[in-house]
Amino acid sequence: MGNVPTKLDQDGNPIEPVSRPGYPSGNTGSSSTGTSFSGQSTNDGKTRSKRATSLVSTFLNSGSRYRSGSMQDTTYHSPHKKRSTKEKEQMKEQHARNIIVKYDESVDGGFMAPFGSYSYDKLDYDATVVKSLIIQRRLAPFYTPLQDFDPTWSREELLKIVDGLPLHASFDENPEEFEDIPIGDLKKPNFDYLIDKSSSKKEYRNMHSKIFKARLYQKRIYWQERENESFLETKLEVREGKAQNNYLPSNDLKYDLYSNGSECPICFLYFPEPMNYSKCCQQPICTECFVQIKRAEPHFPHEEVDPTKPIQNDNEKDPNLLTTEPSNCPYCATAEFAVVYTPPKNRKVGIQGIPPATYKSVNEPSETNDKDETTTAKNPNNVVSSDAIRPDWENKLNKERIRLARRSANATAIHVSNQLIDPDYASTSNDTTISSSRKTTITTSRHGSNTASRGSRQRSRQSIQDLENEMIQEAIRLSLEDEQQQNKSLKNKSPKKK
Amino acid sequence: MASLPKRIIKETERLVTDPVPGITAEPHDDNLRYFKVTIEGPAGSPYENGLFHLELYLPDDYPMEAPKVRFLTKIYHPNIDRLGRICLDILKTNWSPALQIRTVLLSVQALLASPNPNDPLANDVAEDWIKNETGAKAKAKEWTSLYAKKE
Numbered sequence: 001m002g003n004v005p006t007k008l009d010q011d012g013n014p015i016e017p018v019s020r021p022g023y024p025s026g027n028t029g030s031s032s033t034g035t036s037f038s039g040q041s042t043n044d045g046k047t048r049s050k051r052a053t054s055l056v057s058t059f060l061n062s063g064s065r066y067r068s069g070s071m072q073d074t075t076y077h078s079p080h081k082k083r084s085t086k087e088k089e090q091m092k093e094q095h096a097r098n099i100i101v102k103y104d105e106s107v108d109g110g111f112m113a114p115f116g117s118y119s120y121d122k123l124d125y126d127a128t129v130v131k132s133l134i135i136q137r138r139l140a141p142f143y144t145p146l147q148d149f150d151p152t153w154s155r156e157e158l159l160k161i162v163d164g165l166p167l168h169a170s171f172d173e174n175p176e177e178f179e180d181i182p183i184g185d186l187k188k189p190n191f192d193y194l195i196d197k198s199s200s201k202k203e204y205r206n207m208h209s210k211i212f213k214a215r216l217y218q219k220r221i222y223w224q225e226r227e228n229e230s231f232l233e234t235k236l237e238v239r240e241g242k243a244q245n246n247y248l249p250s251n252d253l254k255y256d257l258y259s260n261g262s263e264c265p266i267c268f269l270y271f272p273e274p275m276n277y278s279k280c281c282q283q284p285i286c287t288e289c290f291v292q293i294k295r296a297e298p299h300f301p302h303e304e305v306d307p308t309k310p311i312q313n314d315n316e317k318d319p320n321l322l323t324t325e326p327s328n329c330p331y332c333a334t335a336e337f338a339v340v341y342t343p344p345k346n347r348k349v350g351i352q353g354i355p356p357a358t359y360k361s362v363n364e365p366s367e368t369n370d371k372d373e374t375t376t377a378k379n380p381n382n383v384v385s386s387d388a389i390r391p392d393w394e395n396k397l398n399k400e401r402i403r404l405a406r407r408s409a410n411a412t413a414i415h416v417s418n419q420l421i422d423p424d425y426a427s428t429s430n431d432t433t434i435s436s437s438r439k440t441t442i443t444t445s446r447h448g449s450n451t452a453s454r455g456s457r458q459r460s461r462q463s464i465q466d467l468e469n470e471m472i473q474e475a476i477r478l479s480l481e482d483e484q485q486q487n488k489s490l491k492n493k494s495p496k497k498k
Numbered sequence: 499m500a501s502l503p504k505r506i507i508k509e510t511e512r513l514v515t516d517p518v519p520g521i522t523a524e525p526h527d528d529n530l531r532y533f534k535v536t537i538e539g540p541a542g543s544p545y546e547n548g549l550f551h552l553e554l555y556l557p558d559d560y561p562m563e564a565p566k567v568r569f570l571t572k573i574y575h576p577n578i579d580r581l582g583r584i585c586l587d588i589l590k591t592n593w594s595p596a597l598q599i600r601t602v603l604l605s606v607q608a609l610l611a612s613p614n615p616n617d618p619l620a621n622d623v624a625e626d627w628i629k630n631e632t633g634a635k636a637k638a639k640e641w642t643s644l645y646a647k648k649e
């Protein structure tokens with residue numbers, strides 16, 4: 001069943017072809033796709049020092065890039081390559097379009113984008129990856145949740161409730177964040193006229209980014225509401241017998257979906273089964289909650305404030321020590337959270353399945369389907385790690401390191417020179433305030449033992465890090481100098497062009 | 499303000515229909531994310547017979563972000579500072595969205611039953627606790643009868 005792409009795929013359904021390396025857009029369970037999702041090993045020192053080196057070389061590269069003046073150097077493929085503001089804005093707009101729920105883009109009765117239980121700015125997962133996983137039936141689709149479920153409801157009562165479900169949760173149309181920000185005409189791409197001409201370059205950039213955010217927020221509401229309307233109109237026309245529509249789910253489909261569901265233990269909403277299950281402890285989790293789970297923001301190790309030590313300014317710390325750990329299972333705290341999804345046997349509907357409107361309940365389970373289940377359950381391709389849906393976590397970490405390195409350029413320089421004069425500088429300056437008795441009790445505590453083990457490893461790498469610090473310093477200085485130089489020469493040229 | 503998430507509504511309902519022994523949590527009338535909390539001092543601890551008032555606030559990103567909890571009643575405890583702030587891992591780095599208001603308050607109650615002076619927030623108290631446990635417990639008991647009297 002369902003191995004030939006049906007009409008649904010062919011009749012101009014506006015689904016972007018999902019072609020990424022490692023994601024065959026073909027049928028479910030095809031060979032080697034699993035490898036690209038398996039957890040990334042980050043625990044050994046090798047990867048760490050590699051990352052540190054790449055950070056240094058990035059600085060050096062960007063420095064030389066500016067120096068040689070070849071701004072269009074296409075061979076420069078670092079993940080930290082500076083994208084233009086325009087490129088970044090286009091990517092953000094594309095992401096916003098990717099998280100619109102469309103009734104005619106569905107998989108097994110659910111959708112490609114979240115219902116809206118969490119706020120928009122928290123939907124920072126890779127929407128292309130998630131869509132592709134849903135189409136491949138490796139992750140449950142985003143179902144429209146029920147607020148409550150009562151097992152005593154009759155079929156008619158349940159259908160009535162499901163028919164009344166909106167495509168998307170209602171929006172906060174005027175969030176405080178954008179209260180006083182003009183958005184102008186959303187249909188016109190240019191909005192520079194909204195910004196005060198006399199503002200400085202920095203003010204201009206600030207305002208530009210604020211207006212862009214506010215406009216995108218409103219655009220997204222507009223795009224989603226357009227989908228909601230077309231969904232409502234189609235439902236109405238079909239109900240009145242004026243039209244037929246293949247994308248709307250049949251009553252059998254709605255009943256089969258919602259008569260057999262469960263509550264997600266995180267959002268407390270009711271969803272059709274099968275849900276995603278945690279790999280470690282087999283607890284259900286809806287896809288909307290799954291995409292919320294991510295690594296903590298980059299931070300320094302043992303960040304918890306230890307009041308016995310003087311607070312060390314983040315500026316004084318080595319940016320290379322910034323770190324993030326893979327997220328833990330929310331239920332049992334096992335590291336590297338991952339979920340397993342086993343798609344429904346008798347319900348291959350929507351994209352790469354039969355049209356939702358033609359679905360009919362199957363009562364007797366056939367033998368072939370039972371076989372299916374045993375094979376898919378053991379299929380490692382069905383494991384999706386939390387990192388897999390945010391593949392850019394490492395870029396983000398490096399970006400944060402660079403940002404910090406830039407901001408604290410001076411502070412680091414002082415720190416480095418102190419370290420060069422006195423190799424024990426870092427430890428002595430921290431320990432002087434602690435009485436000797438206290439020191440021993442602290443090392444027995446949870447935080448203390450952490451610090452101790454990390455400290456010894458740190459010290460052996462100290463000299464390398466000093467060197468790296470210095471290199472970063474020099475690279476930053478050069479690149480900043482060159483950037484200033486570049487800006488000056490651009491300023492000199494620009495009046496002629498404009 | 500966006501409407502209250504279903505999860506918060508259901509948690510509040512369940513706190514009322516299925517209360518935790520020794521703990522009450524009631525949402526504020528004009529802010530349903532703000533809870534008035536009381537915890538009874540656990541039997542056998544220096545806080546026994548005390549009734550401690552706390553405030554609990556559910557931030558916008560709850561349950562992806564931990565609730566903010568603070569003691570309002572003055573308390574002598576190595577993991578609770580003068581401002582009532584609590585040093586409890588699940589309120590910080592070990593928070594999980596699968597935890598709830600109920601589990602958080604149970605953990606706070608457990609912290610009263612077994613203080614951990616080796617992972618302190620209030621250092622002077624912790625030092626006292628390590629050097630002279632009997633004296634520290636007596637002081638905690640004294641503070642309980644002074645500030646946490648049941649009315």
Ligand SMILES: [Zn+2]
Pocket residue numbers: 264265266267268269285286287288289290
């Ligand atoms: Zn959920």
Ligand SMILES: [Zn+2]
Pocket residue numbers: 278279280281282329330331332333334
């Ligand atoms: Zn688990």
